Amino acid sequence: MKKNILIVPGDGIGQEVTAVGKRVLDTIADKFGHQFSYDEALIGHVAIEATGNPLPDESLAKMKQSDAVLFGAVGHPKYDNDPSAKVRPEQGLLKMRKELGLYANLRPIKLFDELLGASSIKPEILSGADILFFRELTGDIYFGEKGRENNGDTAYDMAKYSRFEVERIARKAFEAARTRRKKLCSVDKANVLETSRLWREVVQAVAKDYPDVEVEHQFVDATAMLLIKDPRRFDVVVTANLFGDILTDEASQIAGSMGMLASASIGDGTGVYEPIHGSAHDITGKGIANPLASILSAALLLDIAFNMKPESETVIRAVDKVLKSGYRTRDIADAQTEPGKILGTAAMGDEVVKHLN
Ligand code: NAD
Secondary structure, eight states, X not given: OEEEEEEEEESTHHHHHHHHHHHHHHHHHHHHTOEEEEEEOOOTHHHHHHHSOSSOHHHHHXXXXXXXXXXXXXXXXXXXXXXXXXXXXXXXXXXXXXXXXOOEEEEXXXXXXXXXXXXXXXXXXXXXXXXXXXXXXXXXGGTSOEEEXXXXXXXXXXXXXXXXXXXXXXHHHHHHHHTTTSEEEEEEOTTTOHHHHHHHHHHHHHHTTOTTSEEEEEEHHHHHHHHXXXXXXXXXXXXXXXXXXXXXXXXXXXXXXXXXXXXXXXXXXXXXXEESSOOOTTTTTTTOOOXXXXXXXXXXXXXIITOOHHHHHHHHHHHHHHHXXXXXXXXXXXXXXXXXXXXXXXXXXXXXXXXXX
């Protein structure tokens, strides 16, 4: 199969980990007889430095023309420490999501057995947890009207959802639940927020089309607690943009490290496949970033964008074998890890490539 993949490394460790993700895609193409062609585009701080724009038109056009995007991360300490900066790397990310219509962010949270010890949660609570999050991505408080009044001493951000926005992500989540354990948890704050009351109303209406899926509604505060207390109770979770942002970072601890978690942002056109972690400037350039989230993002890309299930499973199996062989990057190493088996970014990539069989 012929496919065009756009590599968008972005900032910080994004550059280091997407290089490894691309290597894995290349190896898969060779092994399965596909022709993958690649192009690259700028986003984030590197794009601001080069063009003054966090998402140049050329990058957006390339994204729209590609079959899938393998994305790194955006962000730079310069902006984190200057909230007043008018042009910011994250604007590129938000614009990309909006322009590509990426309304659903899928985050599978599944712990590889070998990493049970790497999580801060007790193994007996964690073992067997397997959650698929659907975070809404183009609405909510992130995109509503925002501003200052009262001479700048009062600030506001408006949260807004429309029925169609909730319905389309709810349907995606119900469809996914059908292929899994047939349980869906919709998370909101319907006791307080009007947007959440609409959210719940729409999910209840959509649920009528999926009588085979067991539905529960949880408040976001209770969900934050239940994720740690009993993560195995969840199968598919669907929630709004802000709640999803926070809950999926919390849930990343179930997988042991931010460096292990992949995500897919999908809509009606090109999808974007990316680790959930950021640009991690504290470790940038040191060659120690964990590339497994980017590799697992490549696996999601193969599965969701190209419908290449065996290829995707080959990648996940290779990651599993490498972990079973005792190899770790520093973020997922523990007291039992042999010092010789702690690998840097490129060496971890080499091991995964070796095990792609
Ligand atoms: P971060 O995810 O970059 O890092 C959090 C911690 O996890 C750091 O200690 C980092 O070293 C570690 N970490 C993250 N990924 C790792 C990996 N692959 N291997 C090993 N360790 C890893 O989050 P942050 O520090 O809050 O943010 C840094 C920058 O990234 C900020 O500018 C932020 O805005 C941006 N950010 C971007 C995205 C994105 O592009 N999707 C997401 C989150 C944060």
